Amino acid sequence: xxxxxxxxxxxxxxxxxxxxxxxxxxxxxxxxxxxxxxxxxxxxxxxxxxxxxxxxxxxxxxxxxxxxxxxxxxxxxxxxxxxxxxxxxxxxxxxxxxxxxxxxxxxxxxxxxxxxxxxxxxxxxxxxxxxxxxxxxxxxxxxxxxxxxxxxxxxxxxxxxxxxxxxxxxxxxxxxxxxxxxxxxxxxxxxxxxxxxxxxxxxxxxxxxxxxxxxxxxxxxxxxxxxxxxxxxxxxxxxxxxxxxxxxxxxxxxxxxxxxxxxxxxxxxxxxxxxxxxxxxxxxxxxxxxxxxxxxxxxxxxxxxxxxxxxxxxxxxxxxxxxxxxxxxxxxxxxxxxxxxxxxxxxxxxxxxxxxxxxxxxxxxxxxxxxxxxxxxxxxxxxxxxxxxxxxxxxxxxxxxxxxxxxxxxxxxxxxxxxxxxxxxxxxxxxxxxxxxxxxxxxxxxxxxxxxxxxxxxxxxxxxxxxxxxxxxxxxxxxxxxxxxxxxxxxxxxxxxxxxxxxxxxxxxxxxxxxxxxxxxxxxxxxxxxxxxxxxxxxxxxxxxxxxxxxxxxxxxxxxxxxxxxxxxxxxxxxxxxxxxxxxxxxxxxxxxxxxxxxxxxxxxxxxxxxxxxxxxxxxxxxxxxxxxxxxxxxxxxxxxxxxxxxxxxxxxxxxxxxxxxxxxxxxxxxxxxxxxxxxxxxxxxxxxxxxxxxxxxxxxxxxxxxxxxxxxxxxxxxxxxxxxxxxxxxxxxxxxxxxxxxxxxxxxxxxxxxxxxxxxxxxxxxxxxxxxxxxxxxxxxxxxxxxxxxxxxxxxxxxxxxxxxxxxxxxxxxxxxxxxxxxxxxxxxxxxxxxxxxxxxxxxxxxxxxxxxxxxxxxx
Numbered sequence: 031x032x033x034x035x036x037x038x039x040x041x042x043x044x045x046x047x048x049x050x051x052x053x054x055x056x057x058x059x060x061x062x063x064x065x066x067x068x069x070x071x072x073x074x075x076x077x078x079x080x081x082x083x084x085x086x087x088x089x090x091x092x093x094x095x096x097x098x099x100x101x102x103x104x105x106x107x108x109x110x111x112x113x114x115x116x117x118x119x120x121x122x123x124x125x126x127x128x129x130x131x132x133x134x135x136x137x138x139x140x141x142x143x144x145x146x147x148x149x150x151x152x153x154x155x156x157x158x159x160x161x162x163x164x165x166x167x168x169x170x171x172x173x174x175x176x177x178x179x180x181x182x183x184x185x186x187x188x189x190x191x192x193x194x195x196x197x198x199x200x201x202x203x204x205x206x207x208x209x210x211x212x213x214x215x216x217x218x219x220x221x222x223x224x225x226x227x228x229x230x231x232x233x234x235x236x237x238x239x240x241x242x243x244x245x246x247x248x249x250x251x252x253x254x255x256x257x258x259x260x261x262x263x264x265x266x267x268x269x270x271x272x273x274x275x276x277x278x279x280x281x282x283x284x285x286x287x288x289x290x291x292x293x294x295x296x297x298x299x300x301x302x303x304x305x306x307x308x309x310x311x312x313x314x315x316x317x318x319x320x321x322x323x324x325x326x327x328x329x330x331x332x333x334x335x336x337x338x339x340x341x342x343x344x345x346x347x348x349x350x351x352x353x354x355x356x357x358x359x360x361x362x363x364x365x366x367x368x369x370x371x372x373x374x375x376x377x378x379x380x381x382x383x384x385x386x387x388x389x390x391x392x393x394x395x396x397x398x399x400x401x402x403x404x405x406x407x408x409x410x411x412x413x414x415x416x417x418x419x420x421x422x423x424x425x426x427x428x429x430x431x432x433x434x435x436x437x438x439x440x441x442x443x444x445x446x447x448x449x450x451x452x453x454x455x456x457x458x459x460x461x462x463x464x465x466x467x468x469x470x471x472x473x474x475x476x477x478x479x480x481x482x483x484x485x486x487x488x489x490x491x492x493x494x495x496x497x498x499x500x501x502x503x504x505x506x507x508x509x510x511x512x513x514x515x516x517x518x519x520x521x522x523x524x525x526x527x528x529x530x531x532x533x534x535x536x537x538x539x540x541x542x543x544x545x546x547x548x549x550x551x552x553x554x555x556x557x558x559x560x561x562x563x564x565x566x567x568x569x570x571x572x573x574x575x576x577x578x579x580x581x582x583x584x585x586x587x588x589x590x591x592x593x594x595x596x597x598x599x600x601x602x603x604x605x606x607x608x609x610x611x612x613x614x615x616x617x618x619x620x621x622x623x624x625x626x627x628x629x630x631x632x633x634x635x636x637x638x639x640x641x642x643x644x645x646x647x648x649x650x651x652x653x654x655x656x657x658x659x660x661x662x663x664x665x666x667x668x669x670x671x672x673x674x675x676x677x678x679x680x681x682x683x684x685x686x687x688x689x690x691x692x693x694x695x696x697x698x699x700x701x702x703x704x705x706x707x708x709x710x711x712x713x714x715x716x717x718x719x720x721x722x723x724x725x726x727x728x729x730x731x732x733x734x735x736x737x738x739x740x741x742x743x744x745x746x747x748x749x750x751x752x753x754x755x756x757x758x759x760x761x762x763x764x765x766x767x768x769x770x771x772x773x774x775x776x777x778x779x780x781x782x783x784x785x786x787x788x789x790x791x792x793x794x795x796x797x798x799x800x801x802x803x804x805x806x807x808x809x810x811x812x813x814x815x816x817x818x819x820x821x822x823x824x825x826x827x828x829x830x831x832x833x834x835x836x837x838x839x840x841x842x843x844x845x846x847x848x849x850x851x852x853x854x855x856x857x858x859x860x861x862x863x864x865x866x867x868x869x870x871x872x873x874x875x876x877x878x879x880x881x882x883x884x885x886x887x888x889x890x891x
Contacts, residue, residue: 059103060113061123068121068134069141072377072384072456073442074170076140087144088444090381092165093158094144097445120385127318129356133385154447156201160192163205163219163452166444169381170456176469177212184208202227202450214469215411215437216455223451231435231471233408234816234826235262235349235481241812242483244690247683248622260288263306263349265486267292270304270346272489280336282329283313293333298503301337302494304346305361308413309353319354326357334364334398342401342501344494345421348431348480352412355440359391362420365427367397371462372420375439378458391420402427403497406472407480411435418472419461428500429474431493436471479826479847483815488877492847509875509882511542517875518546525858525868526754529556529742532876533778533853535844536883538786540778549742551756558775561729561741562855565833567840568770569698571717571730571780573615573820574796576705577804578720581797584709587612587808591700594707597664600674602681609687611708614701616809616818620687621697624677626650627666628696632836633657634758635736641760641836645746655763659703662763666696691813695767698821702766713766724795725783727776733761733769741771742855744837747862757837768835777842777853784829785844785851805829805846834860839869843877852880 061084068077078085079102086098109126116122116133124131148158164185174181188204198221205219206227215230230236239259246253264287271279274294282291290311292304311326337343359372372391377384404421406429415434421427439455446452460466478493485491495505522530529549534542545556564571579585590608592599599609601620613619630651632641638654656662665671666678676682680690702713709716714732722730731737736759745754762769772780779790784805788796807817807824815823815830822829827847833840839858844851854876858869 061110062102064113064115064121067137067140069137070132070134070384072170072379072382074166074381074444075134076137076144077134078140087140087147089141089143089147090162090165090169092143092161093447094141094147095150095162095445095447096144096147097150127320129319129323129354130387148447150445150447150449152448154449155194156192156196157194159201159446159448159450160189160204162447164189164208166452167209167454170377170379170442171217171454172377172379172439172456172458173212173214173468177214179212198448205452214455215435216439216441216453218441218451218453220451226451226453228453230411230437231408231469233435233481234479235259235266235407235409237812238262238481238483238814238816241691241814241816244692244812245814247680247690247692248694252683262486264288266349266481267304267306269486269489269491270302270494273302273494278336280333282311291329291333293337295337295340296498296503298498298501299339299341300498300501300503301340301343302346303333303337303343304349305414305417306349307351307353308357308361308417311357319356323354323356323360327360330361330364334396338396338398340400342403343398344403344405344497346405346494347410347414347417348405348407348493350410350414350417352414355389355413355416358413358417359389359420362417363392363394363397365394365398365402365421365424366391367393367399369393370423373416373459373461374464375457375459377456379456384457399426401501403430403500404428405480405493405497406431406434406474408432408435408471409481411437415467415472416459419459419467422472423462428476429472430476430497431474431478431480433471433473434467436467436469438468482825482828484825484828484830484843488874490881506878506881506884509879514875514879514882515544515546518872521868521872521875522547525865525872526747526752526862527856527858527865527868527872528745528754529560529562529855529857530872531556531558531560531562531774531853531855532879533558533774533781534876534880534883535778535781535785535851535853536849536880538782538849540775540782541883542879543775543778545774550740551743554740556742558778559729559773560855561737561739561771561773562840562857563733563741563744563768563835563838564770564772564777564855565768565835565838565840566695566698567777567831567833567842568732568766568768569821570784570831570842571721571770571772572698572702572705572713572766573804573822574721574780574784574800575713575717576611576615576701577800577820578797579705579709579716580803581800584711585611585705586708587615591704594704595663596660597668599667600669601687602676602679603686605686607688611701611704612808613687614697614704615820616811617691617693617697617813618688618809618811618818619694619697619700620680620685620689621667621694621700622678622680622692623694623696624666624673624675627673627675627678630655631662631764632760632762634760636758641757644758645755645836657761657763659699659763659765663696663700663703688809688811691809691811691818693814696764698767699764720800721780721796722776725776725779725790727772727779730770730772730776732765733771734765736761737771742857744835744857746837746859747865752862752864760836762835768833772855774853774855777855781842781844781851781853785846785849836861839866841873848884850880850884852876 065079076087084100111126112124119136121134122131213231218226218228220226243253243258278294311322372389376386438459439457441453442456478496498505529547531545543558549556629642633655640651643649665673744757783790787798788801804820817824830843839856841854859865
């Protein structure tokens with residue numbers, strides 16, 4: 031009997047529904063057969079079913095919103111594929127196009143707050159929106175304790191900031207600040223549909239995207255984090271393809287750059303399957319969940335048939351952004367030979383306890399049972415983690431990489447009174463053994479870095495190579511000394527690069543040092559002791575010097591630099607925090623290089639003329655060049671200075687200091703200048719004491735004045751004839767950012783000590799604490815190298831820095847995990863396309879040669 035209706039009324043209603051039929055058959059729609067109030071416990075959802083309508087409510091203890099009302103029987107636009115009673119008190123509805131049903135408990139009436147529901151309106155007051163938002167999370171979010179959040183304290187802190195006169199921007203900022211500390215990828219708030227604000231647990235690829243977007247501001251390119259992230263994923267797919275035989279490569283969708291799937295096999299008969307999402311598997315843009323599941327099943331069966339005879343499989347879900355559990359289980363079943371429990375899930379929160387739902391992993395009659403390495407990362411999230419949870423207990427599957435994101439719950443969406451939308455996590459997932467992975471993520475069996483910017487540049491993934499080695503496959507083609515030297519000579523000739531010097535480090539020792547070509551116009555042979563200008567690799571020496579000065583309390587990274595300067599740094603907008611040395615060494619000071627000024631920084635030592643004027647034949651720089659460093663900074667940074675421009679600062683992008691890492695030579699040189707002022711010693715004195723002398727770097731110096739001994743000649747190519755033109759001996763005013771001179775041998779000593787916590791030749795030559803600080807992240811602001819130490823780029827276990835000046839292209843690179851690396855010094859010309867390309871190829875060749883030493887000594891798996 032329908033509550034609130036008499037038997038007579040009920041009979042009249044039924045009669046009305048059946049009138050004109052001429053029979054006693056029940057013609058009610060599938061939903062009409064289950065009248066009453068039904069509530070999805072712990073989900074904040076209620077249905078009110080009458081003979082005429084279905085009303086859908088979202089509610090919490092503060093208020094209720096009627097989000098939809100449909101006339102019954104339902105139209106084709108809103109179909110319930112199935113409605114049945116699980117018991118007298120429980121209704122199960124499966125909506126058309128969805129795979130999993132919704133389960134509702136019978137109630138005697140609607141929740142109290144739904145007796146007078148709110149209407150959604152853009153005019154809803156900020157107070158009303160805030161209260162609804164806070165109560166939705168308070169009632170239904172499942173993981174406050176796990177994520178160390180005092181939600182009541184959030185209310186106490188933010189509620190006083192809410193005023194009915196505040197703008198939408200201000201209100202949105204408050205809501206986002208409230209959820210930010212949760213770092214839960216399933217928590218979001220959206221003003222515009224499809225464009226939510228959310229904060230998931232940080233991951234190297236996400237930091238790289240943010241850092242890269244900031245870096246390109248240096249070139250006036252304003253890219254969103256999302257744009258850069260998409261490009262990084264495409265680059266990652268490109269690297270995956272490099273492992274595959276060309277005629278074996280398949281992808282879906284074939285016609286789009288962005289791929290759901292990429293697959294193929296290596297030359298050693300190992301399959302690779304990259305799965306980037308678990309939602310988009312149908313070619314029909316209007317496909318529903320069930321249709322995507324059907325398409326996924328067909329597609330995966332086809333792929334696994336292609337890869338059935340491989341010796342093993344790399345299953346790459348490092349960049350998997352989630353999707354549907356059903357698709358995750360359908361794919362996982364392709365590797366499972368016996369039925370088993372995959373996981374349990376249940377809504378658990380202050381509002382109650384939902385129905386416990388168990389999901390099984392079905393057996394497949396043609397299951398792939400060769401060794402599988404499931405590659406995970408900190409970005410792997412949601413259904414990607416469900417997939418990992420289903421796969422991890424299969425006997426032939428090994429998880430390799432990083433812990434996953436730790437956000438497994440489905441997203442529970444709510445509409446706010448002003449029409450904005452929020453999502454939250456209200457469900458608890460546990461694997462077949464009852465283990466909870468929320469927040470901490472699923473831990474790999476073998477820990478290997480999953481992502482680095484260096485991997486994208488070098489075309490090799492450490493996780494791929496590690497898995498292939500475990501499968502007994504050769505990952506690095508052996509490169510003999512003779513072949514390496516032959517290729518170096520060829521590339522030198524192609525790029526017209528006169529001088530190259532290399533030092534290869536393996537297991538903390540120099541295993542190969544050699545020079546190639548001629549050091550000068552007299553034909554002096556290059557060797558590992560030939561002295562090269564380093565360009566920006568100089569910054570690594572300044573970083574080591576500064577780290578030691580900080581340790582000895584000669585310098586403080588966090589004292590405002592204004593404390594030391596005789597001129598002002600006039601940022602175009604007010605700063606909320608002072609510029610510090612820490613910001614200068616991490617490129618986060620907000621000072622930028624304005625090219626029209628910076629190019630005039632280079633001067634010819636002999637006559638003080640401008641190098642730019644000389645090589646460009648465009649005399650735009652004042653001559654003779656004033657090389658006084660204090661006057662240079664004052665002119666650039668003080669508002670009354672002759673070279674002061676708004677382009678000198680990040681404020682032109684509506685940013686302030688400590689908000690973006692934008693590589694800056696002038697800011698770096700200011701760090702060297704402040705170091706000298708704070709310590710009372712010159713940079714050459716400090717570096718000699720802290721670095722050069724302890725590491726026996728006898729042929730290294732800072733070229734502030736003309737260098738004492740011969741240095742490899744620097745050249746550029748004539749823009750018309752493309753012939754090499756020797757550059758006059760030149761210096762730059764901002765010497766500390768690029769004017770060091772060293773050799774491949776000396777820099778090898780430095781790199782070994784850097785990778786071995788200051789030890790060199792069995793002695794503690796550098797301070798271990800200073801080296802650890804130098805190679806530790808010094809700012810929370812992401813960099814293009816993911817992290818930034820004392821100038822060093824830190825990219826997981828990789829440390830590096832490059833150098834580029836007129837007639838200078840250099841690189842120092844170390845792999846802390848394997849204690850390997852290299853020094854590469856050249857007088858290549860980045861302004862010439864052929865020379866720049868040849869240098870890039872030489873760099874990759876040197877890396878390959880370096881890896882060859884590891885391949886020769888690696889134990890058999």
